[in-house]
Amino acid sequence: MSTTLAILGGEPVRREPWPGWPRSDERTMAAVREVLDSTRWALSGPSDGRVTFERRFAAAFARFSETAYCTPVSSGTAALTVALQSLGVGRGDEVLVPGLTWVACASAVVHLGAIPVLVDIDPATLTMNPGLARSAVTGRTRAIMVVHLASSVADLDAFTSLSESTGIPLLEDCAQAHGARWRSQRVGTFGQIGCFSMQQSKLLTAGEGGAAITSDASLHDKMEQLRSDGRRMHRADHPGQLELVEVGDTLGRNLCLSELQAAVLLDRLAHLEVENQGRRKLADVLAAALDDVEGVQVVLPDKRVSAPTYYNVTLRFDPGAFLGNSVDAIARALTAELGTGVNPVYVPLNRHRLLHPGGASRSDRTGAELAALRLSAFALPEAEEARRTCATITHPVLLDSEAGMDQIAAAIVKVRDQAGELLSLGQAPSARAF
């Protein structure tokens, strides 16, 4: 094997492409074709006598999640939005949000006129620290939003008990954890509502899409209306009738999933468990391959996660073992060796370039309220430490082979052993971070 780093013009550890994502097959095509050949492309269209893919997917995803109800929506952001709204979150309310997650978690709160209170993470799992969450609760806290990040599940024992003892609803963002189980129970069913994204990078996807699950009939009824302009769904008696009926008691908007997306999701859901098992198996192989590689550790899920899922495998580097190279430089070098994106974790939300609460709609807020949204005031030292040391490998890689996991280990060893060469390159933060 060439010892010159690929980023400096050497031979990369791997040239073959990794498995592609998203996936589809003839059955996915057939489902999409069934929609295209029909006259029902949207929930808001007239009935053609069939049960919509949207309703079929809602039933299938509720069953998969082992809960009563599912409301499909247009995105993960839409799921968070209708979930927060159904819980009554509004102007001036505080919502606990982890300091290390995708910006949509905080921006969904901001767009409702509410205040994201950023809570630092537990360094072992990179999910919200329950002790810090407890200290962040005030008289105005209206919801606790935990995020199951990468391959981790937030400490649901601690968060359900925090929610029960304070009476503050728990919302689980499961956008990165479709199918995970905590103590044998599906994630998304511990709190009042579980939110999912089906955006293209996610473990279940139709390009865009989302869902909110609950066991509470009244929250479900509210979320159904919130995503369809306040209308409720009633099965038509005759073709030609509308099924979204103008009876409701909530001001909504259109955040519906299209029939094309629902058809893709219903088809791909049938593959999720098998794909999750495959990813789990190779994640274990990778962890074993890295077990005695000095300078890197896999961030492992908590022992209580009885069925982990792998949206990302998070690797924690010891910059010292890499002669002080930044995680950004290490990640760039690994990307060049492997031909797949290795990316530093998210920039903490107290300094993320995409979060400008001051730029949110001002119509319903005073200057004092906007001033209260100064996210830079939150201290997130553990999120910063994660950003300094951790990078992720994305899940399509875990649909490869055991040999592929050995290549990842070999690439890490190569970059570590040639870390001196790497120092000559820029150490600046990567523009894109996940």
Ligand SMILES: *Cc1c(COP(=O)(O)O)cnc(C)c1O
């Ligand atoms: C992807 C993601 C979202 C947002 O989902 P969209 O479908 O892009 O709106 C929210 N939270 C987390 C943790 C995510 O990973």
